[in-house]
Amino acid sequence: MTATSPATATTRPTARGVLDALDLDTRMLAMVGALGVIWVVFDLVTGGVFLTPRNLWNLAVQTSSVATMATGMVLVIVARYIDLSVGALLGLTGMVMAVIQARWLPGMGDISWIAALVGGALLAGAVGGLQGWWIAYRGVPAFIVTLAGLLIYRGLAWWMTSGQTVAPLNPSFEVIGGGLDGSIGAFWSWVLGIAAVLALVARAVHARRRRRQFGCLTRPLWAEAAVLLVQVVPVIAFVMVMNAYLQPRTGIPMGIPVPVLIVIAVTLVMTVVATRTRFGRYVFAIGGNPEAAELSGINVKRITVWIFVVMGLLVAVGAAIATARLKAGLNATGELDELRVIAAAVIGGTSLAGGVGTIFGAVLGALTMQSLQSGMVLLGLPSPMQNVVIGAVLVFAVWLDQSYRRGKL
CATH class of the missing domain: 1.10.3470 (ABC transporter involved in vitamin B12 uptake, BtuC)
Structure with a gap:
C-alpha cells in the first residue's frame, strides 16, 4: 500500500469551496x-x-x-x-x-x-x-x-x-x-459612515464569538474578512459619492x-x-x-x-x-x-x-x-x-x- 504524500493530499480550493466558505446569499x-x-450599461449608453x-x-x-x-x-x-x-x-x-x-x-x-x-x-x-x-x-x-x-x-x-x-x-x-x-453635509456624512463601519465590525466580531460559544461552525478568518470587506466598501463608496456632489450655489459637498x-x-x-x-x-x-x-x-x-x-x-x-x-x-x-x-x-x-x-x-x-x-x-x-x-x-x-x-x- 502506497502512502499518500501531504502534497498529493492537499487539494486546491475550488470556486464552489470558496463560495461555501464565504456562506453568502x-x-x-x-x-x-x-x-x-x-x-454600467446605462452609463455607457448615456455617455x-x-x-x-x-x-x-x-x-x-x-x-x-x-x-x-x-x-x-x-x-x-x-x-x-x-x-x-x-x-x-x-x-x-x-x-x-x-x-x-x-x-x-x-x-x-x-x-x-x-x-x-x-x-x-x-x-x-x-x-x-x-x-x-x-x-x-x-x-x-x-x-x-x-x-x-x-x-x-x-x-x-x-x-x-x-x-x-x-x-x-x-x-x-x-x-x-x-x-x-x-442633506447633512460632508462632515456628518463621514461621521455616520465611520459609525456604520464600526457597527459592522462589532457585529461581525460579536457574531463570531457567539457561534464559537455555542459550538456552531464559523467561517475561516479570510472568509470572515472578505465578507466584512464586501459590507464595508459599499458604505465608504456611498459616503464618497454623496460628498462628491457639490451644491450648485456654494460648491459645498451635499453629503447624505x-x-x-x-x-x-x-x-x-x-x-x-x-x-x-x-x-x-x-x-x-x-x-x-x-x-x-x-x-x-x-x-x-x-x-x-x-x-x-x-x-x-x-x-x-x-x-x-x-x-x-x-x-x-x-x-x-x-x-x-x-x-x-x-x-x-x-x-x-x-x-x-x-x-x-x-x-x-x-x-x-x-x-x-x-x-x-x-x-x-x-x-x-x-x-x-x-x-x-x-x-x-x-x-x-x-x-x-x-x-x-x-x-x-
Missing part, C-alpha cells in the same frame, strides 16, 4: 450584480452621465419614498396578502399634510409641520387598520379591499381641494424631501440626503421587526402556513390588522418624503406607486406565495426599479415605453423567483 449577490450591470455624483445623489432621493413603503409591503406579501392602495393612500396622506400646513395652520412655524406629520401618520395608520379589519374580521379578500381603497383615497384627495395644488409648505418640512438644503437617512433608519427598524420580534416571526409563520399558525395559537386576525397598520404608517413616511420633495400637495402624487412598491418587493426576493422575503432585498429592488426609470429618462424614452420595460422586468422577476423555488435555477 447567492440570490442577493446576483441582485447586486444585476444592479451593477444596469448601472457617462448616469454614474455622475449628481445623478446618483438624485437617484438615491428619488428611490426613498418607494423604498420606505416597500419595506412594509414585504410583510404584507409574506403574509400572503396584497395592498393595491398604497399609492392612493400616499396621495391622500400627502394632501392632508399639505392642507394642515398651508390652510389650517399657516404661519404657525414648527407647529404646523409637526402637526402635519402626526396627522398624516394617524390618518394612514387608521386607514391601514381599517383595511386590515375588513380583511381579517369580515373575510373580504385583500385584493378587493385595497382595490376599493385605491379608488376611494384618490377620490378623497381630489375632493379635499377640488383638484387644486396646495402650497406653500413649511421650509423645515421640505428638508424631509431632500433638495439643496435637505435626509430622505436617504430616513430610508436607512426605516430599513434597520423593519429588519429588527421582521427578524427579531415575535410579531415578525408570526408574520412569516402565517405566510408559511396560515392554518398551522392559527392552530399553534397565533392570533392570525389581530396580526393581519397590525400588518396593515404598519403598512399605513410607512405610507405616511413615504408621503412626507414625496410631498416635501415636490414642495406641494398634488393630486397626482403617488400615482402608480402601488405597482412600483409591489414590484420592488418582488424583485427584491419576496415570494408572492408567501413566507419568504427580506427587508434589504425590497430596498435593493426599489433601487433597481428607480435605476431603470432614471436611465430611461436620461435616454429620452417616452413614459409609456418606460412602463412597458418596468412591466416586463416585473414578469421576469416573478418567473425567476418561481423557477428558483422549483429548483430549476
Whole structure:
C-alpha cells in the first residue's frame, strides 16, 4: 500500500469551496450584480452621465419614498396578502399634510409641520387598520379591499381641494424631501459612515464569538474578512459619492440626503421587526402556513390588522418624503406607486406565495426599479415605453423567483 504524500493530499480550493466558505446569499449577490450591470450599461449608453455624483445623489432621493413603503409591503406579501392602495393612500396622506400646513395652520412655524406629520401618520395608520379589519374580521379578500381603497383615497384627495395644488409648505418640512438644503453635509456624512463601519465590525466580531460559544461552525478568518470587506466598501463608496456632489450655489459637498437617512433608519427598524420580534416571526409563520399558525395559537386576525397598520404608517413616511420633495400637495402624487412598491418587493426576493422575503432585498429592488426609470429618462424614452420595460422586468422577476423555488435555477 502506497502512502499518500501531504502534497498529493492537499487539494486546491475550488470556486464552489470558496463560495461555501464565504456562506453568502447567492440570490442577493446576483441582485447586486444585476444592479451593477444596469448601472454600467446605462452609463455607457448615456455617455457617462448616469454614474455622475449628481445623478446618483438624485437617484438615491428619488428611490426613498418607494423604498420606505416597500419595506412594509414585504410583510404584507409574506403574509400572503396584497395592498393595491398604497399609492392612493400616499396621495391622500400627502394632501392632508399639505392642507394642515398651508390652510389650517399657516404661519404657525414648527407647529404646523409637526402637526402635519402626526396627522398624516394617524390618518394612514387608521386607514391601514381599517383595511386590515375588513380583511381579517369580515373575510373580504385583500385584493378587493385595497382595490376599493385605491379608488376611494384618490377620490378623497381630489375632493379635499377640488383638484387644486396646495402650497406653500413649511421650509423645515421640505428638508424631509431632500433638495439643496435637505442633506447633512460632508462632515456628518463621514461621521455616520465611520459609525456604520464600526457597527459592522462589532457585529461581525460579536457574531463570531457567539457561534464559537455555542459550538456552531464559523467561517475561516479570510472568509470572515472578505465578507466584512464586501459590507464595508459599499458604505465608504456611498459616503464618497454623496460628498462628491457639490451644491450648485456654494460648491459645498451635499453629503447624505435626509430622505436617504430616513430610508436607512426605516430599513434597520423593519429588519429588527421582521427578524427579531415575535410579531415578525408570526408574520412569516402565517405566510408559511396560515392554518398551522392559527392552530399553534397565533392570533392570525389581530396580526393581519397590525400588518396593515404598519403598512399605513410607512405610507405616511413615504408621503412626507414625496410631498416635501415636490414642495406641494398634488393630486397626482403617488400615482402608480402601488405597482412600483409591489414590484420592488418582488424583485427584491419576496415570494408572492408567501413566507419568504427580506427587508434589504425590497430596498435593493426599489433601487433597481428607480435605476431603470432614471436611465430611461436620461435616454429620452417616452413614459409609456418606460412602463412597458418596468412591466416586463416585473414578469421576469416573478418567473425567476418561481423557477428558483422549483429548483430549476
